[in-house]
Amino acid sequence: MTVLGGCGAWPGAGQACSGYLVEDEGFRVLIDPGYATLPRLLALMGAADVDAVLVTHGHPDHCSDLNPLLRARALADDPAPPLPVHAPPGALDAVMALDKPRMLAAALTIHDLRPGRPCELGPSTELVSLAKDADLLLAEATYPERVPEEDAPYLSSARDAGRTAASAGAARLLLTHLWPDTPAEPALAAAAASYPGALSVATAGLTVDLA
Template sequence: MGDGESRLTVLGSCGAWPEPGRACAGFLLSHKGFRVVLDLGYGAASRLFAHCPDRLPDAVVVTHEHPDHCADVSALGRAWHYTVQAGEPTRRLPLYCTPGTVRRLEAMEPRPHPTELFDVHDLGAPADLGPFRLTTHLLPHHQPNFGVRLSAPGLTVAYTGDTGPSPLLADLGRDADLLISDATLRTPPPEGQPRYLMTAAEAGHWAARAGARRLLLTHFWPGTDRTEAAAEAATRFGGEVLVAKEDLTIPL
């Protein structure tokens, strides 16, 4: 594929910690030559570098501060500092995230401070991001988590981050070409408990409610039968169900 073609590449598909040979949450969205990373958890940075051998990405979006979604942003910051900033000392990489994410990065590497490496933006505010319009929905999770929607003429990609069931998911994924959805749980918790994660069947339900064209299941708990998860999602969603797998590239 040429760099101008639209595609999504899976960098990591696991939740909590990476299974052998896999990585935690991470996606690389490329459109009209612009590259944006969606989350970068444990082990995802090495795959990012493999898929970006010519240059580093143009922006990073981190849905929330859990380390299985943001730990390897620190590795990207080091690569940026020693390659890009070595030649352009004042240039910073745009980073859209929660305040807690910056604190996590600072704890891992205080010098240079993350704000010296990254041009930090509040993820809760709409923004223009390369060819995309970025909008968000605050979704239920253990930490503040923003589902992100990236829209450009002729293309919309939505990503839940980690979330429990919520009517906001229908708005997040409304008519999206691709909805990337949390599918962590194998079975739902007992009735009445707070919900901060979803099953694959619930992901299928909300993809159908949203009218999304395709559904990509991700954030699998280690040991999950992913074929079974896809089958469960398909009982609720009539569109194409895809299963995140490291290095999978999806034309958009």
């Protein structure tokens, strides 16, 4: 897995928002092509080399660069085949509205993801079972200790991520989606309070070998 960016909300100077490239036996999946991730992706491979895209939700810091990725594929001299894009229903409506529908219609095939039961506050208890014995848990950690009440249904903290990783027995925890231009130390300390394993923050260009 290669981190293309890890900023939450907007990209800091010289950085990018959420974006992760997962490669396995030659198959390349782009997860959450947020703001400023495409130039970093193109430094590694061509736009046509992406095999599939997974978008977790429709916030622009997680999906905005899907538009230029599709443009790069559709407007090439030799257009790439339709790109499978997996996303929750409606999550791509805004980013797909950036161009005329016919312009990018042949560039992708959208597959709706059907999320499970919603959770009102904090991380879902299902995260522990999903992450059980994972080699790597990549976890959103916008705030170090406490998520403000108005953001609690949507965001989590580094402390939450540490607890989840510890309960799941994850071998390594990678914190991402920190506020731009904020130091990593408070998030690392908050996660380490409950998680004793290998711990780091997602920074652009970081590559993690999961073999």
